[in-house]
Amino acid sequence: MNENVMSQLDAELEHAGEETALSPKMLLLEQLRITPEKELPKMEFLFQLYGKPCFPRRELVAITGKAKSGKTFVTSMLMAVGNLNVNLNPNVNPNICQLPLKRMREEPFKVMWYDTEQSDESTQDILKNRIIRLLNNSNTNLTNPTNNLWSEKSIDVFNVRGVPWKERRDLLCEAVMRCKPDLVIVDGIRDLVNDINDGVLAQEVMEELMHLATEHDCCIVCVLHQNKSGEDHNLRGWIGTELMNKAFEVYSCEKLMPQRIFSLEQTLTRKYDIERTMYFEVGDDGLPVTSSNPSQGREKERGEQLPPLNQTYRVCDEEGRRSFDVMRLFLDAMRGEDEVGGGELRERVMQLSGIAIPFKYNQLLTEALNQKIIERGVRGGRTFYRPAPF
DSSP states (O other), X not given: OOXXXXXXXXXXXXXXXXXXXXXXXXXXXXXXXXXXXXXXXXXXXXXXXXXXXXXXXXXXXXXXXXXXXXXXXXXXXXXXXXXXXXXXXXXXXXXXXXXXXXXXXXXXXXXXXXXXXXXXXXXXXXXXXXXXXXXXXXXXXXXXGGGOSOOTTTEEEEEOTTSOHHHHHHHHHHHHHHHOOSEEEEEOGGGGSSOTTOHHHHHHHHHHHHHHHHHTTOXXXXXXXXXXXXXXXXXXXXXXXXXXXXXXXXXXXXXXXXXXEXXXXXXXXXXXXXXXXXXXXXXXXXXXXXXXXXXXXXXXXXXXXXXXXXXXXXXXXXXXXXXXXXXXXXXXXXXXXXXXXXXXXXXXXXXHHOOOSHHHHHHHHHHHHHTTSEEEEEETTEEEEEEXXX
């Protein structure tokens, strides 16, 4: 404890029974003080993706994407990988073993899915025909519990779409308190509020979720749609802004056409950068299977190391987190030209940077526009970009 506070405490003891000058707020601040010597619980991660730790306890993680971009497939994988117990049955579905997403600890942990969007039937269908089938071989008899690799005691699924929005938050808190899950998936957090642009309510919800994750030592995964505009990949509404500010990690899902391949990319993190993108597609059995990078050709061997990003355009912040030097990248791509067509600029930036999928380019394009490095124009129905005046 701070020496000044200690001396005040000694003085207070001399005047026991008298009115204290050491306020409760001062005592609380002392409890909240961070020093190099203070013992804090070590950060524990639930998963690793391509060997990098991710999805930490006591934190919020965001999974975003446009409608039908594979968000529910990704959350199904998280639930299956978290709950998988290969010791119960050797007939593990090979799909789940091929995933670059692995559990950090050997023993399974408890997972909870809190569905606010879909119908009861849709939620049950995903549980039966996606999550459980990912755990089990597709030929396994799901009605025979001795053949199952899952346990109802370790997976809790709730559908609260029919509950008024004001009650959903209280029920979520109650479910976490009673079920004690290690991983919580809230699909989606938009339905915890009645107005996604209510800034006060959005902040209140985020603070409540952070407190819930901290108090119950779990990771809460928040699923939220991106804005509908094609080039706008920001999270929807004020609640999306608050989630971006509070989340430990943000992942983006995208459906790549015409190959019908899905991608999962880490777009923001406070600690471990995962620069590889996970690709998967839906097999004939309706289950996700790993896939190669479509931009590198389908003939490439599955699981091959992707080409590295061009480090010329990579910079580190004070905390060691790597990001792109957006100004240098886009100005180099413009090559001193007065204006460049949208398609041409995209091709140049992706080639210079080594970016393999469109989403990352769209994210950098949004940054370049927001930072007023470039500006957009339209002429004769054609979109073009030019350097913004300084």
